[in-house]
Amino acid sequence: MGIFVNAYSTVRDDVAWTGSGAGPTYVRSLVEPEDVGPFVAELAAGSEALDLQEHLNGFAGYARDQGIERAGEYNPTIHSVFQHIFQVRRHYVFERPEDFSLTEFSAWAKEANAIFLLPDGTVRNADGADLLDPQNSSGQEILSAPHTELATARRDRIRGRLWEEGIRISPFLPPVIGETEVVVRRPSEILERAQTLVTLARIAVDVVAGQSVDVDSQLGRIGVRADRVGADRSGGSSVTGSERSFLDAVRRFNTIGSVDSPAYPTELTEQAFQVQWGFVAAEMLGWAIGVTQTDPFELNAPDPEKLATQLLDSGAASHVRPQPLSLICDALEYTFSLRWFAVDQSLKAAHGEAAGGAGSAAGSAGAGAPFQLEPAQESILLERHRALAWLVNPTTDYEDVDLST
Secondary structure: OEEEEEEEEOOOOOOOOOOOOOOOOEEEEOEOOHHHOOOEOOOOOOOHHHHHHHHHHHHHHHHHHHHHHHHOOOOHHHHHHHHHHHOOOEEEEEEEEOOOOHHHHHHHHHHHOEEEEOOOOOEEOOOOOEOOOHHHHOOOOOOOOOOOHHHHHHHHHHHHHHHHOOEOOOOOOOOOOOOOOOOOOOHHHHHHHHHHHHHHHHHHHHHHOOOOOOHHHHHHOOOOOOOOEOOOOOOOOOEOHHHHHHHHHHHHOOOOOOOOOOOOOHHHHHHHHHHOOHHHHHHHHHHHOOOOOOOOOOOOOOOHHHHHHHHHOOOHHHHOOOOOHHHHHHHHHHHHHHHHHHHHHHHHHHOOOOOOOOOOOEOEOOOOOEOOOOHHHHHHHHHHHHHHHHHOOOOOOHHHOOOOO
């Protein structure tokens, strides 16, 4: 009697079977055909893509719960499996005899960057290792879900360059996804989010300055309706829930035609100060589609007026020229790595520790002085991380992207 072996690949294109046994009996994908992408397929009711997404959501929950039950706590290996499932693009099902060996999948699994769910309920890599075994997170060698060779090579190249600049990144920090795995949002959606962010940031600047602002007039310039909440993957602009709350609060303290300056409460002014950082995220999104010019490997704040001119120009859509996927992945790896360093630096400062230590210390920036990121640079990294994480996770709302390091 045969059994079914489920393989979960993060590589978006179909990986041809190269093993000794029969090929897959069933394959389904979250990605549209390559000639229109790489975009995620529409998750319409009754679609294969939606069915797969719901299956993956259940699988991720199962792996997390089983891992915690066996280990007693959430650990790095469980997290790596959870993240792998979150990044799955294709699901393959193979039929095999009960006495099959996973070794026949080794070469194919390496190319597909796949993990396996077996009938006994275990989650394994192609070498047969039980990824949710608590022993995998103990000792010096922590076993994790696999990564593609491209992703690993990018990690080594970019973190090697950071090392030369005196910035040490933890060896346990996984790489970001590679160009064979990444699925991005459509350029029109990226431009609309960038336009929304830059418009909200301009409104926030006026609030911080204590000036009146016509919210609806500002939003009307780019066709954003403040009553449209949440991600809108149909192509229409939207504002998130927290953005809508901010705009509603600004409206309440503004009376159109009044000669009096609004008396914004301290809480709203503080919120506006944070919303201003949307200029950074907007610039990064604009860069990803070639509408704005910036260097993603330099931590420089954008020029707000120049950025607004580029993004809000009526012909901005005609200037869309998406960056190569490899360059987007480079920017994501660089940002993710430096974000880890920024968080590590903050944690050490909070505990009164000097920057330094194995696997996480910054090197010297002069006569033995540890490298330090400035607060403004940390904020730039946070907003760039938010923008890039949203860009490469098309099924996640802007406010829900994973910014953990």
